[in-house]
Amino acid sequence: MVEVRRPISISDAVSRVMNYEFNQAIDYVPLLESDLRFLAEDLLADHDVPPFNRAPYDGYAIRSEDTSQASRQNPTRLHVVGDIGAGSLYTDDLENGQAVRIMTGAQMPSQSDAVVMLEEIHTNEADMVTIIRPHHHNENISFQGEDTKKDQVLIEKGAIIHPGTVALLATFGYDIVPVFRKPRIGILATGSELLDVHEPLQPGKIRNSNAYMAASQVKRAGGIPVMYGKLPDELDACVDVVTDALQEVDAMITTGGASVGDYDLVPQLVERLHATTLFNKVAMRPGSVTTVAEKDGQLIYGLSGNPGACYVGFELFVRPLIRKALGARDLHLKRSIGVLDSDYPKPNPYTRLIRGVALEREGVQYVKPSGLDKSSSVIALGEADVLIVLPAGSKGYKRGEEVNLLDLHDQKGSQWPWDIPIVSYK
Amino acid sequence: MVEVRRPISISDAVSRVMNYEFNQAIDYVPLLESDLRFLAEDLLADHDVPPFNRAPYDGYAIRSEDTSQASRQNPTRLHVVGDIGAGSLYTDDLENGQAVRIMTGAQMPSQSDAVVMLEEIHTNEADMVTIIRPHHHNENISFQGEDTKKDQVLIEKGAIIHPGTVALLATFGYDIVPVFRKPRIGILATGSELLDVHEPLQPGKIRNSNAYMAASQVKRAGGIPVMYGKLPDELDACVDVVTDALQEVDAMITTGGASVGDYDLVPQLVERLHATTLFNKVAMRPGSVTTVAEKDGQLIYGLSGNPGACYVGFELFVRPLIRKALGARDLHLKRSIGVLDSDYPKPNPYTRLIRGVALEREGVQYVKPSGLDKSSSVIALGEADVLIVLPAGSKGYKRGEEVNLLDLHDQKGSQWPWDIPIVSYK
Numbered sequence: 022m023v024e025v026r027r028p029i030s031i032s033d034a035v036s037r038v039m040n041y042e043f044n045q046a047i048d049y050v051p052l053l054e055s056d057l058r059f060l061a062e063d064l065l066a067d068h069d070v071p072p073f074n075r076a077p078y079d080g081y082a083i084r085s086e087d088t089s090q091a092s093r094q095n096p097t098r099l100h101v102v103g104d105i106g107a108g109s110l111y112t113d114d115l116e117n118g119q120a121v122r123i124m125t126g127a128q129m130p131s132q133s134d135a136v137v138m139l140e141e142i143h144t145n146e147a148d149m150v151t152i153i154r155p156h157h158h159n160e161n162i163s164f165q166g167e168d169t170k171k172d173q174v175l176i177e178k179g180a181i182i183h184p185g186t187v188a189l190l191a192t193f194g195y196d197i198v199p200v201f202r203k204p205r206i207g208i209l210a211t212g213s214e215l216l217d218v219h220e221p222l223q224p225g226k227i228r229n230s231n232a233y234m235a236a237s238q239v240k241r242a243g244g245i246p247v248m249y250g251k252l253p254d255e256l257d258a259c260v261d262v263v264t265d266a267l268q269e270v271d272a273m274i275t276t277g278g279a280s281v282g283d284y285d286l287v288p289q290l291v292e293r294l295h296a297t298t299l300f301n302k303v304a305m306r307p308g309s310v311t312t313v314a315e316k317d318g319q320l321i322y323g324l325s326g327n328p329g330a331c332y333v334g335f336e337l338f339v340r341p342l343i344r345k346a347l348g349a350r351d352l353h354l355k356r357s358i359g360v361l362d363s364d365y366p367k368p369n370p371y372t373r374l375i376r377g378v379a380l381e382r383e384g385v386q387y388v389k390p391s392g393l394d395k396s397s398s399v400i401a402l403g404e405a406d407v408l409i410v411l412p413a414g415s416k417g418y419k420r421g422e423e424v425n426l427l428d429l430h431d432q433k434g435s436q437w438p439w440d441i442p443i444v445s446y447k
Numbered sequence: 448m449v450e451v452r453r454p455i456s457i458s459d460a461v462s463r464v465m466n467y468e469f470n471q472a473i474d475y476v477p478l479l480e481s482d483l484r485f486l487a488e489d490l491l492a493d494h495d496v497p498p499f500n501r502a503p504y505d506g507y508a509i510r511s512e513d514t515s516q517a518s519r520q521n522p523t524r525l526h527v528v529g530d531i532g533a534g535s536l537y538t539d540d541l542e543n544g545q546a547v548r549i550m551t552g553a554q555m556p557s558q559s560d561a562v563v564m565l566e567e568i569h570t571n572e573a574d575m576v577t578i579i580r581p582h583h584h585n586e587n588i589s590f591q592g593e594d595t596k597k598d599q600v601l602i603e604k605g606a607i608i609h610p611g612t613v614a615l616l617a618t619f620g621y622d623i624v625p626v627f628r629k630p631r632i633g634i635l636a637t638g639s640e641l642l643d644v645h646e647p648l649q650p651g652k653i654r655n656s657n658a659y660m661a662a663s664q665v666k667r668a669g670g671i672p673v674m675y676g677k678l679p680d681e682l683d684a685c686v687d688v689v690t691d692a693l694q695e696v697d698a699m700i701t702t703g704g705a706s707v708g709d710y711d712l713v714p715q716l717v718e719r720l721h722a723t724t725l726f727n728k729v730a731m732r733p734g735s736v737t738t739v740a741e742k743d744g745q746l747i748y749g750l751s752g753n754p755g756a757c758y759v760g761f762e763l764f765v766r767p768l769i770r771k772a773l774g775a776r777d778l779h780l781k782r783s784i785g786v787l788d789s790d791y792p793k794p795n796p797y798t799r800l801i802r803g804v805a806l807e808r809e810g811v812q813y814v815k816p817s818g819l820d821k822s823s824s825v826i827a828l829g830e831a832d833v834l835i836v837l838p839a840g841s842k843g844y845k846r847g848e849e850v851n852l853l854d855l856h857d858q859k860g861s862q863w864p865w866d867i868p869i870v871s872y873k
Contacts, residue, residue, distance in 0.1 A: 052644060053674070056663050068648050070825065079711075106680060107752075108640025110651045126640055126752065128651040168824045176829050183856065184663035185802075185828030188754050191656035192825050196645040214534025214552055218478060219622040222494050225536045225554040230617035237482050237610035248479070254532060285505075326533075326552065328614050358810035376611075384784035384849065386810075398594045399496065399618050402611030403602050406859075423810065430609065432856060433832070 026302035028309065031337065031372060032439035035353070037299040038313055038338050041320050043271045043346035046202035052190055055182045057432070058200035059243070059347040064176040064186070067193045069166035074129040077163045081120040081142065082111075082133035085156045096143060096151045105130070120150050129162060136161035179348040181432055204346040205247050206239045206339065207270035208232050209262055211286055212277040212326055213253040230399060231276040231331045235324070238335045241430075242343040254278060259286055260293045267319050272342060274335070277326030279310045287312050287323035296321055304371045304413065308334040328399045333374050333408065336429065344434065351434030354408070354427035361409075361424055362387040366417035373413075376405035379426065388426060405429060452728035454735065457763065457798060458865035461779070463725040464739055464764050467746050469697045469772035472628035478616055481608045483858070484626035485669065485773040490602040490612070493619045495592035500555040503589045507546040507568065508537075508559035511582045522569060522577045531556070546576050555588060562587035605774040607858055630772040631673050632665045632765065633696035634658050635688055637712055638703040638752055639679040656825060657702040657757045661750070664761045667856075668769040670697075680704060685712055686719045693745055698768060700761070703752030705736045713738050713749035722747055730797045730839065734760040754825045759800050759834065762855065770860065777860030780834070780853035787835075787850055788813040792843035799839075802831035805852065814852060831855060 029037075047061040076082065083099060091097035099120035103111045111121050111130040120137075121130050129136075135156040143151045169175060175189055182190070182200070190198055210232040218228055229251045236246035247270050252258050259275070266273050278286035291298055296316035301323075303311050307330035312323035320342065324334040341352040359379060367373075377388045388409050392401030410425040411418055418424070427438065455463075473487040502508065509525060517523035525546035529537045537547050537556040546563075547556050555562075561582040569579045595601060601615055608616075608626070616624055636658040644654050655677045662672035673696050678684050685701070692699050704712035717724055722742035727749075729737050733756035738749035746768065750760040767778040785805060793799075803814045814835050818827030836851040837844055844850065853864065 052659055053662055053672075056666050064829075072648055072653060073651065106639050108638060108652050108679070126638075126653070168818075169826050175826060182663075184660050184667060184758065185831050187663040188656045188660035188758070188825050189829045191644045191659040192654055192754075194644055194647075194654060196643075212534065212552075213532055217622075218617045218620055221620075222498055225499065226534050227498060227552070228618055228620060230614045233478055233617040234610050234614035236479055237608075237613040240482050241610060246479075253534070328618075332610065332614070357807050381783050384812075392594075399614050400595050400601060403490075403615045405611050430858060 028302040028304040029300050031305050034300050034303045043204050047199050048202045049197050049199055052196050052198055055198040058182050059349055060178045060180050061199040061201045063174045063178050066169050066171055066173045066175055069171050070168040071163050071165055073165050075163045076123045076127050076136045078138045079125050080136045080138045081150055082123045082130050083120045083135050085135040085158050088152050088156045091152050091155050093153045096153045099150050101148050134158050179350045201348040204244045204271040204343055206244045207247045207249055207266040207273040208235050209249040209275045210251040211275055215251045235274055242340040243347045244343040256286055256289050259290055272320045274322045276324045276331050279312055279323040279325045306371045306373050351436050353435045353438050355431040355433055356435045356438035357426050358423055359386040359388040359426045361420050361422050362389040364420050368415050368417055371413050373411040375409040376401045377407045377409040378404055379406045454728040454730040455726050457731050460726050460729045469630050473625050474628045475623050475625055478622050478624055481624040484608050485775055486604045486606050487625040487627045489600045489604050492595050492597055492599045492601055495597050496594040497589050497591055499591050501589045502549045502553050502562045504564045505551050506562045506564045507576055508549045508556050509546045509561050511561040511584050514578050514582045517578050517581050519579045522579045524575050524577050527574050560584050605776045627774040630670045630697040630769055632670045633673045633675055633692040633699040634661050635675040635701045636677040637701055641677045661700055668766040669773045670769040682712055682715050685716055698746045700748045702750045702757050705738055705749040705751050732797045732799050777862050779861045779864050781857040781859055782861045782864035783852050784849055785812040785814040785852045787846050787848050788815040790846050794841050794843055797839050799837040801835040802827045803833045803835040804830055805832045
């Protein structure tokens with residue numbers, strides 16, 4: 022009656038998922054809509070930056086040789102022959118004895134080789150400026166190409182687009198930006214106990230929170246959630262919905278029914294779909310009964326109905342697939358090291374991933390579990406910033422021990438956080 | 448000719464901005480559209496969690512007293528009288544000698560007081576189960592209210608909505624979520640040197656990158672950018688656009704023309720608008736010529752035309768105002784401590800905010816400047832994660848010294864990072 026499942030390691034489970042991939046596609050979006058998308062091509066400089074020698078300050082463009090004898094006692098007087106605002110040009114050659122008023126960012130006149138800052142102009146009369154120290158060749162000039170050269174790769178494809186990226190895209194003329202298409206992830210909640218969010222509570226029932234939570238996780242990861250509602254624990258209906266959904270989405274998530282009880286649908290669903298099980302048990306808590314199966318190159322996730330287990334299963338196994346579709350370089354949750362701020366006495370034969378809150382004090386990141394550490398607790402999810410990774414072992418953990426953390430809100434990611442050295446626990 | 452401006456400290460400048468506030472308003476949005484908005488009301492539990500005593504595992508609900516003599520040699524046999532899926536109920540009282548098959552999450556039958564896990568059932572025959580050890584009163588039960596009690600405040604207003612928050616909102620019936628309205632921030636780029644992003648380069652000109660960058664910063668901070676395009680350095684046109692814009696937006700940003708050159712519009716713009724200058728110089732680099740003025744309760748920001756200075760001015764002075772409108776609790780960029788990974792030899796009379804890249808090694812956050820450290824460098828913005836805060840001083844900084852960092856991509860924020868102890872530099 023009880024199906025025997027063989028648990029595999031988290032690392033092995035993630036590897037099996039990452040063997041599958043979406044067909045990456047490219048969208049071309051307006052620059053103003055490109056935030057938080059992932060670049061689908063290398064960002065190239067289409068010109069030198071600066072594009073010409075320019076003034077870094079407001080002042081006067083001069084020929085430095087004119088000032089070689091300048092001093093407070095023996096000021097050099099130059100004739101102001103022009104006035105260049107940013108964006109306009111002085112088209113003549115600058116001659117000896119001449120100066121041109123120049124604004125920050127404006128192009129240096131031909132034959133000029135230094136800028137005297139406005140604040141350094143000693144006296145000021147109509148058409149004349151007075152300079153009281155020598156200026157050297159190339160003083161106060163921003164040189165063409167000193168920031169970057171034409172055709173240089175400035176940002177590699179796969180980078181997430183932030184305001185700084187937008188500045189570069191605008192500078193180099195990307196009014197339309199090539200980005201990887203967001204994968205569409207279907208979500209179906211199963212369970213006869215589920216009410217809609219707007220329904221009043223009824224005896225024995227709870228509201229469907231997992232589907233909405235997973236939708237929010239899909240969005241945070243960079244995908245598009247496609248909602249297939251909720252179904253009672255009826256196999257035929259679930260088979261129909263998932264079969265249809267697989268025509269419309271890149272991958273499918275079900276929540277609930279992932280365990281081994283009589284009503285648990287996922288094993289039967291996998292069988293009826295003629296899908297191949299990648300794994301149906303992972304040596305971790307929560308989420309040990311997570312199932313992932315594959316049908317014709319598409320992945321079907323059977324996440325647990327417990328909110329904590331569903332949440333963790335998503336972040337470990339769905340998020341990196343979405344990131345892969347997006348062309349991201351660092352596919353997994355960002356790993357860092359923290360210090361436990363409270364004892365965690367429970368030993369466990371499986372690796373624990375505890376929802377936690379991080380707080381920095383004097384350069385050290387301290388963490389403690391948020392709320393009740395039970396997979397069924399939704400409260401712990403409300404304030405969690407990190408997953409605290411506690412490797413399997415026969416004793417608990419003590420305050421002050423170093424632990425690995427996985428950052429839930431970060432957008433940057435880690436390459437492969439699963440070869441985790443066990444920091445302070447053997 | 449050169450206007451004399453008195454610089455004020457960053458802390459003072461931020462304080463002056465924060466004395467002004469938007470009129471906060473509330474939007475009611477569908478749960479599926481509430482991600483990254485800020486809660487406008489405390490999130491209340493509308494019921495106990497769990498809402499009833501329930502089974503945490505698949506198994507059998509029993510009366511524990513029936514098993515008091517149970518052992519491998521002397522198993523207790525119980526009669527299975529019912530079968531409860533999650534969401535269904537067993538409506539009779541459980542009597543001595545009886546057991547009810549129960550699924551994870553289902554409500555315990557009246558008079559039952561323990562759950563025997565499915566894996567612990569020793570033998571199995573039709574309608575009978577055999578139990579081989581005593582179970583104690585209340586063993587394996589998730590109790591009503593153990594996770595949270597009805598009417599408890601679970602998340603305070605002002606919190607940003609993440610997937611964990613969404614799970615709580617769904618659990619407690621918030622199909623429509625009250626969130627603070629996003630403030631609208633107008634953006635106008637000024638400068639006769641500016642080309643549109645789609646235009647080919649021309650001599651002496653550059654493309655308008657600041658307006659797009661600022662729009663992306665507004666979005667990252669949680670506001671709505673309203674684009675007013677770009678204008679050449681012509682005062683009348685700028686006065687008209689800003690005057691009209693102030694009718695449509697909550698605050699207005701201009702970029703460019705913030706300096707003291709002949710073509711710099713901001714001082715004249717402030718005068719023509721009859722606005723009151725809060726400050727027009729800040730003791731920081733880049734961004735020292737940032738101007739903020741107030742007219743009839745609305746703020747007008749004159750940010751520098753240099754990309755780096757514009758970026759920093761936004762993050763320090765615009766972002767916290769947006770966060771205030773959003774009801775956030777921690778209005779400023781999140782501060783943490785890092786270790787310089789390269790020398791920074793330049794001394795400066797002003798505090799420097801250097802665009803930097805952070806990399807964790809063995810629990811320590813190392814940082815170094817990204818790209819060229821010049822305010823005109825757009826390249827440095829592409830990869831920056833943090834601003835490295837180097838307080839004013841007469842010598843530079845050395846690799847290995849501790850410094851304060853402001854995290855650019857974080858959504859959580861800090862309360863008031865500006866009373867910064869100078870960590871390793873006097």
